[in-house]
Amino acid sequence: MLGTTVTGRLKEIKQPRGGLIKKSDFTKELLNPDSKFISLTDESLNPALVGLTVDYLTRYQLYGAEKAFAISRIGLHNLEISTGHFGDQFFLEKIANLNHNLDQTTILTAAELASFDTFYRTGYGNPYRYKNLKLNEVTYEHIKAMVFRTLNFLKQKTDEKKLVTDFNFDGGYTQTIINGDGDFHDNHGLWDLKVSKQQFSTKWSLQIVVYYLMGLHSYAAKIFQQMQTLGIYNPRYNLLLSLDTNKLTPELRQFIDIKIIGY
Template identity: 35%
Template structure:
């Protein structure tokens, strides 16, 4: 068996020098507000934005029908690496809905992710991750917004998927957020609008999905970003992405036929 060595999608994006404006200019995405935005959230949070993003993503999966052990599977893998499975199991048992304790446990669980994704260097003990009341309210609101988003654009088809069959010697890891019947979605909780890094990530996921074991990607007609902090949906039709850009990203960025 040939061992594939490479980097995750997010790391590859940092390595690549994109054309001016990006392979897909974010301005090409059409955006729509789904209601109240950042101005109705608490301005300050005492937990890193990356953990909040993971907690919102995983809790949205859980609240839309995915078992907690599946929704938090990356967290469980991270906990296993540092022999904290029992702690992760206790935290998962305490994730039951959108009550304060469930939200706190979800945020703590997300702290294990860094071990699996990046190694021990960036790990902070989950015992030290203690979201305060404003942070808990923000996370809950963003989960509720995400569930409303799925009501409007769903139902979901896949969530938390990887790209077996689509990895290369250049890109060997990466996991997507959601697909609905015709759209590949990425969740972002940034305070900033869609970036060229976000659009390249979606383009890579789409092409890797088409090369992967998941037949659902054959039905994808749009690439989309949903940001529950801003409460904005941004989408582009894949038919509007130039074929030469798709080919360039497939060959030079992902490494197909390389």
């Protein structure tokens, strides 16, 4: 078997009906009872790019452009090697357009930069796609609202002084899973961001447990051993699904470790 990413491995797994980690195992919490669903209808960017843009802008608000858009920067570097175009100068010119007020120029620029993410993760795509991106008013308002919802979630539910973003699992990879990175963790919880019209997916629940178990095998194992909560946050609903790590039985952990991750 060739090594793959965490998400690539999950696509290969046929789970039992209801999933290995069921929806009923999670506690469901609407972070604001008055929150309304932010619909995809009338958005002018594709859902995957909207999700990446929300993710990157959240990190931008927390840590600034160079850290938030580091993956896009690597993608642009890869493009420069293969085509002679784009690269670091393009990146620096783009991030000069960003500001923390999240105006329309900032959000469109973030979406443009996010479109280069693929040249890091997969190595292929249309490098000129960014020129055709259109940000209508609906999409602008939706992305801005979801960024603020995500920031509020992190403020409510995490220890921001110990918050780590975009981390890997060095020391925890195997011949089966050779790559994959997480969204957020602090010393008591691991959090995955899903910008989706779905409220739950068995792939999501398995993914965050795989991340947790890989963390326990990684160089950061001491931090993961302290974690009590695995959470999936969806800003379209302002919904947090939380799983107590004590619900993961030794038998389930062993099955995932051996049969899915490859320890």
